[in-house]
Amino acid sequence: MNRTSKLFWPVIVTPKDAVVKSTEITSRSQKLMLELGLIKSSNNGTFQILPLAQKALDKCIALVNKHMTAIDAQKISLPVLTSSGLWKKTGRLDQGVGEFYLVKDRHGKEHLLSPTHEEAVTSMLASAAPISYKQLPLRLYQIGPKFRDELKTRFGLLRAKEFIMKDLYTFDRNLEEAQKTYEEVSEAYLSFFKKLDVPFVKVVASTGIMGGSVSHEYHFVSRTGEDRIFQCEACTYSSNEEASGEIRKCPKCQSSIEETRGIEIGHTFLLQDKYSKPLGATFLQANGKPQNLSMGCYGIGISRLLAASLEVKSTENELRWPKLLAPFDVCIISAKEGSKEQNASYSYEEELFNKLTKICDQDDIILDDRRHLTIGKRLMESKRMGYPVIVVIGSKILQSPPLVELYIDGQGRDVELNEVLREVNAYVMSKTQLMNEENSGDSNFNRILSYKQ
Numbered sequence: 001m002n003r004t005s006k007l008f009w010p011v012i013v014t015p016k017d018a019v020v021k022s023t024e025i026t027s028r029s030q031k032l033m034l035e036l037g038l039i040k041s042s043n044n045g046t047f048q049i050l051p052l053a054q055k056a057l058d059k060c061i062a063l064v065n066k067h068m069t070a071i072d073a074q075k076i077s078l079p080v081l082t083s084s085g086l087w088k089k090t091g092r093l094d095q096g097v098g099e100f101y102l103v104k105d106r107h108g109k110e111h112l113l114s115p116t117h118e119e120a121v122t123s124m125l126a127s128a129a130p131i132s133y134k135q136l137p138l139r140l141y142q143i144g145p146k147f148r149d150e151l152k153t154r155f156g157l158l159r160a161k162e163f164i165m166k167d168l169y170t171f172d173r174n175l176e177e178a179q180k181t182y183e184e185v186s187e188a189y190l191s192f193f194k195k196l197d198v199p200f201v202k203v204v205a206s207t208g209i210m211g212g213s214v215s216h217e218y219h220f221v222s223r224t225g226e227d228r229i230f231q232c233e234a235c236t237y238s239s240n241e242e243a244s245g246e247i248r249k250c251p252k253c254q255s256s257i258e259e260t261r262g263i264e265i266g267h268t269f270l271l272q273d274k275y276s277k278p279l280g281a282t283f284l285q286a287n288g289k290p291q292n293l294s295m296g297c298y299g300i301g302i303s304r305l306l307a308a309s310l311e312v313k314s315t316e317n318e319l320r321w322p323k324l325l326a327p328f329d330v331c332i333i334s335a336k337e338g339s340k341e342q343n344a345s346y347s348y349e350e351e352l353f354n355k356l357t358k359i360c361d362q363d364d365i366i367l368d369d370r371r372h373l374t375i376g377k378r379l380m381e382s383k384r385m386g387y388p389v390i391v392v393i394g395s396k397i398l399q400s401p402p403l404v405e406l407y408i409d410g411q412g413r414d415v416e417l418n419e420v421l422r423e424v425n426a427y428v429m430s431k432t433q434l435m436n437e438e439n440s441g442d443s444n445f446n447r448i449l450s451y452k453q
């Protein structure tokens with residue numbers, strides 16, 4: 001059972017009369033996540049992820065796994081350390097050396113704390129080569145830490161030196177097949193991002209240091225976003241700053257372009273043989289001859305996505321979660337110790353908890369059992385935490401029939417037990433519906449654009 005009294009939850013309490021010093025905290029999500037005990041800074045550009053945020057991340061990872069499994073991607077784990085020799089072979093070591101963490105082992109061999117894994121996964125394929133054309137398409141992904149020595153870390157998890165990424169690598173027999181894979185993965189991305197219920201856009205991007213021929217970025221639309229996005233007023237064309245340069249007219253339909261801002265949360269590349277060729281990753285064709293694998297790579301910034309969704313959805317003082325990522329769905333607050341409603345409240349709490357566990361996952365319920373605190377204080381904190389459903393079992397529990405306060409998305413009213421159960425059930429159903437929503441062909445893209453702020 002989840003109890004607030006046992007939670008490692010170091011909330012930062014700033015005294016009301018405290019003079020707030022100028023600070024590095026410059027984004028809403030960073031401020032709320034730090035203040036509400038979701039993350040802590042380790043003071044070197046990295047962050048400790050605490051239980052509430054970890055729970056949300058785990059939910060995000062489960063959702064990503066589901067979407068990767070749906071396109072037959074197989075999950076693996078590659079080492080954090082990649083030999084820098086591999087990066088020399090692909091010519092990338094010199095291109096971003098300032099941003100890389102290079103470490104030497106006791107034998108003087110140099111490794112990268114990997115910022116990405118194209119070299120590592122491609123060399124793995126090369127060492128297993130040649131695989132048969134019958135094994136293709138092959139899709140391998142992992143979820144784990146990545147490292148980038150940012151010149152300036154900012155906005156908490158939005159730009160940290162260590163972050164959690166989902167990276168998928170795909171291998172096909174030729175460009176045509178790789179393009180089909182690219183389309184299929186793109187569909188999975190749209191389906192995944194739609195489930196987060198945060199306004200987003202897919203934009204044409206430049207391939208940059210990653211190389212290859214085709215690239216798209218996925219952005220949450222946010223006024224505080226660091227990236228400039230250009231969207232056509234008339235058609236579905238959108239691009240990022242690098243890809244569009246100084247264009248003022250849509251290259252597809254000549255309509256005018258409008259600018260918005262975004263936080264990048266996903267990036268996809270059609271790489272072709274950019275890595276398979278220098279690293280010798282081949283497969284055997286039907287005629288028995290070896291051929292370079294045609295590759296794609298597809299990232300989602302998992303820890304960044306969590307912060308970005310909070311950045312977009314939250315108010316200045318209260319967190320708001322994507323339904324499928326909230327660490328808990330229901331928070332129950334019972335009476336303060338020593339109050340006259342104490343006994344009635346505690347037995348109601350037990351009954352409510354037992355009934356709720358038949359409707360929703362026990363792990364999605366948290367009891368705020370800090371009974372030495374007033375209901376008011378605990379309610380305020382729960383609202384700031386953005387728990388979707390809050391049930392307060394206060395003095396009206398002594399009335400006939402007994403009433404509790406039910407808060408949904410911050411709006412409260414007095415209700416009887418059955419109404420609480422009905423509302424929680426409706427909430428759980430809405431989650432299930434969101435989870436099972438399928439892509440509906442060509443209408444997707446228009447729906448995404450209609451999310452524009």
Ligand SMILES: [Zn+2]
Nearest residue numbers: 232235250253
């Ligand atoms: Zn256009």
